[in-house]
Structures are given as structure tokens and as C-alpha cells.
């Protein structure tokens with residue numbers, strides 16, 4: 461959903477937090493949604509993402525999740541922090557908005573990534589997305605609003621989730637969702653936070669990646685009481701990329717996985733059955749190969765007595 465936030469931060473503008481006085485230079489807007497606008501900012505040549513919110517309560521719950529994720533990461537193997545700063549921003553108009561600064565995720569959305577790198581990267585990107593969900597499920601939360609806009613993919617299919625506004629503790633009512641990814645919308649379960657809720661959304665996302673037009677046709681042309689997962693599965697069956705995963709998708713639609721870790725293991729079994737994508741050869745490997753080939757030719761020429 462688009463927001464009607466009445467502020468714009470221009471490129472080059474320097475933002476100073478009202479309480480902590482940290483300064484950020486605005487580079488560009490990364491995106492916007494119902495809860496606010498996200499900007500790429502720089503602080504001492506480090507790039508970060510700054511989210512300016514419209515509603516303090518909504519922003520605060522996102523901050524709570526990022527803080528909890530950070531604690532969890534510290535217990536594990538470290539990594540860069542999720543959250544750098546929390547403060548208020550005062551505009552020249554006198555209006556104040558809450559903001560927080562988080563890790564900048566460099567990446568593209570899944571459809572663009574698959575269009576550029578090839579659909580053979582889908583199984584690996586899907587696996588990595590399941591691992592990200594597994595991190596959350598391990599802490600007792602569902603992501604809630606899993607959708608194509610909230611998944612960014614970097615090189616080699618590395619995946620990061622953005623927008624933690626829908627993250628909900630298991631057992632509570634899902635805080636934020638988008639209809640087509642919601643199991644309640646498909647008459648396949650209640651809107652309560654649990655791991656299978658995210659896995660259902662993940663399965664819809666897969667269908668959307670390869671059968672988008674058909675999926676929208678289905679949602680537009682079916683009465684609410686007739687919506688069901690059988691139709692989603694039929695779409696998966698007709699997609700060349702999804703066919704090998706149709707057993708997995710059927711299980712996800714039926715709420716058959718305990719959590720994303722179990723779902724990732726099952727996904728991995730399918731990957732091994734169909735084979736992994738080969739990594740693209742970096743330019744320097746090709747250059748080294750050409751150089752060594754040229755060296756080999758020169759040696760052969762020299763061994764053969766050269767021009768003489």
C-alpha cells in the first residue's frame with residue numbers, strides 16, 4: 461500500500477537526530493510503504509538505511525524486533541548490527557517524525573534477480589529465504605508480511621528480509637499482512653502467528669514468481685468462499701520451475717511443516733534431486749585462463765624453435 465507521507469528528504473540533505481545528534485547525509489529514497497519512507501544515507505562514508513515513520517507505535521514495534529534480532533545475533537556468530545540508531549527528526553516546517561537507522565541491504569527484488577541471473581537460481585534463493593525465516597522461527601516469531609517487496613537478493617542468491625513491521629510473536633494475531641499471501645484469504649487457516657503461516661506465504665510467493673498473471677486472474681475471478689489451495693497447486697503444476705517442488709508446495713499449503721528449518725531441509729532434498737546452478741565464472745578467472753593459454757602458446761612456440 462502506498463503512503464501519503466507529507467515529507468520528502470532530498471539528496472544531499474543532512475539529518476541530525478534531535479536527541480542523539482548523530483548526522484546522516486541523504487543519498488536517495490530506497491522505497492516507501494504504508495508505514496513510512498526508507499532512505500539510503502551515509503555516515504562517515506558508511507551506507508545505512510534510515511526509515512522515517514508516520515506512527516511512533518508502529519515504528520517502535522519494528523525497532524523492538526530489530527533489537528531482539530541483534531541480541532540473538534550477538535549470541536551466535538556476530539555479523540553487522542541490525543540497528544544503528546533511533547531518534548526523532550525535526551523538519552524545517554517544525555513537524556517531527558520518529559526514525560531509526562538500520563543495516564542497508566544491497567540487493568534486488570527476486571523477480572529482477574531471476575530475470576538477470578536466470579530462473580535456475582530460484583531453488584538456491586528459495587533455500588536461502590527459508591534459512592532467513594528459520595532464524596526468526598527459532599526465536600518464536602513469524603515474519604507475518606512475507607511478500608515479494610520484502611525480500612532482497614544479492615550476489616549468489618544471498619537473501620535478506622526487509623520490513624520487520626509484520627513480525628509477530630507465535631500465538632498472537634498476525635499484525636500486518638498482504639491479502640494474496642495470507643492463508644485466511646485462501647480459506648486455508650486462521651490469521652494467527654505460527655511458522656506455517658510464513659511458509660504458506662512463501663509458497664504463494666513461489667507461485668507468484670512464475671505464474672503471476674494466472675495468480676491475479678485467479679484472485680480476481682473467484683468468489684471468496686471458493687478460493688482454495690487446490691487452485692494454487694494447479695498453477696504450480698503448470699510451471700516448469702515449480703513442478704519439481706509441487707510436493708513441497710502442497711505440504712506448505714497444508715501447514716505440514718513444523719517450522720522453516722524443517723521446510724528448508726525438505727527443500728534441500730528437492731534441490732539435490734534436480735541439481736544446483738553452476739556459479740557464474742568471474743571475469744578474472746576468464747582473464748587468468750586467457751593469460752595462461754597465451755603463456756602456453758608462447759612456450760610451445762619457443763620449444764618448437766620459434767621463427768628460426
Ligand SMILES: Nc1ncnc2c1ncn2[C@@H]1O[C@H](COP(=O)(O)OP(=O)(O)OP(=O)(O)O)[C@@H](O)[C@H]1O
Nearest residue numbers: 490491492493494495496498509564565609622623
Ligand atoms: N534495510 C533496507 N535496505 C535496503 N532497502 C530497504 C531497507 N528497508 C526497506 N527497504 C526498501 O524500502 C521499501 C519500503 O520499506 P518498508 O517495507 O520497510 O516500508 P513499509 O512502510 O513498512 O512498507 P509496507 O507498506 O510494505 O509495510 C522496501 O520494499 C525496500 O525496497
